[in-house]
Amino acid sequence: MIHEPFRAPGPGAPNGGRPPVLDVRNLKVSYAANGPMILKGLDFAVGGGDFCAVIGPSGAGKSTLIRCINRLVEPTEGSITLFGQDVRALHGGQLRRLRRRIGMIFQEFNLVNRMSVMDNVLSGRLGYTGPVRSFFKAFPREDVDRALHLLERVGLQDHVAKRADALSGGQRQRVGIARALMQKPEILLLDEPTSALDPKISRDVMRLIRELADELHVPVLCNIHDVQLALETCNRIIGMQDGWKKFDGPSTGMRKQDLDAIYAMEVL
Incomplete structure (x- = not known):
């Protein structure tokens, strides 16, 4: 059963015609030369008002996507533009300075x-x-x-x-x-932040992140396995399956058939 999700500011389109904070085009990733593609050509943008969940079955490429944004995983092809900078072109001090502007929250707490x-x-x-x-x-x-x-x-x-x-x-x-907010980040990347927590604590943590992101005006891209929690707390959903994007839109617009398409090979 899909409950009514949290109604946050609308997704996607940058406010006042400003460029998105994050713009990803034709992103592809393979972990080995001539190996299988984990990401197979993703396109999406994250604007200033987005609290965006990335959902999908295990192996869809969700964690790989999050870790590509700040080059914890090296993309094979495509472009990542963050704060107007070409992330793939940055090295050394330039990359370190970019990472200072990105808050990361991990499932293992780190x-x-x-x-x-x-x-x-x-x-x-x-x-x-x-x-x-x-x-x-x-x-x-x-x-x-x-x-x-x-x-x-x-x-x-x-x-x-x-x-x-x-x-x-x-x-x-x-x-x-x-710790992530100590960086005064301009975007938050969350990699399964609640997978090690029980359901009640998971909801408390996600609502806290949502409240703080709203207070600080920080956009969020969150890889999350709990579909119901994503629908309750996020204003936008990107659905992935086998390295492909299957859905991208407001959480209020997600239908059962959209979830069926994303999780075609799994039972929710």
Whole structure:
């Protein structure tokens, strides 16, 4: 049964005729020379008002797509334009500077277990402070204040000094959210951010991300396995199957037959 989804601002078309934040054209990826294509020519754009879910069966290429955007996976063909820059043409310092503008939230949380919650969140500023200042915890006061504010915003103000491995899964993901927002990102990329969480915590986490993205005016591209959760929290859906795009439109416009086409080889 498909419930009424969250009605957020409309997708896609950039506001006021401005170019999209992210523009992907004919994106193809193969992990080996002459190997099978994982992505087979994707085209889509993400505008400033988008909270966009990427759904599809296992093996559709969802994680590969997310990781291509900041070159954690190297595209084989096609173009990725982010903030007006050709991502595939960037290397070294140029690529590092681009990545500072991208917030990543992972399914595995990617926290340093032996570090405190506060230090994990402050590590989101590594791209700006550098490893030496970070080692000596010489963060500017404004960074410390921002970290405290974000920890309060995600409900962890009473866990600042705890080690990350002392937290529950939902709390660990909230630390990951705060860390990503410490970068002051201009886009958020989410790779299965709720797959390790139970259903209630998953909904809490996704609604928190949605609220924070709305407050900070940050577009979101989210690979998510839970179709119902995507329909409830995202204003736009990209449906993938076997490396192809099968659907791209507002979540309010998704029909049962669209889901049947995306998951033709799986039982929902």
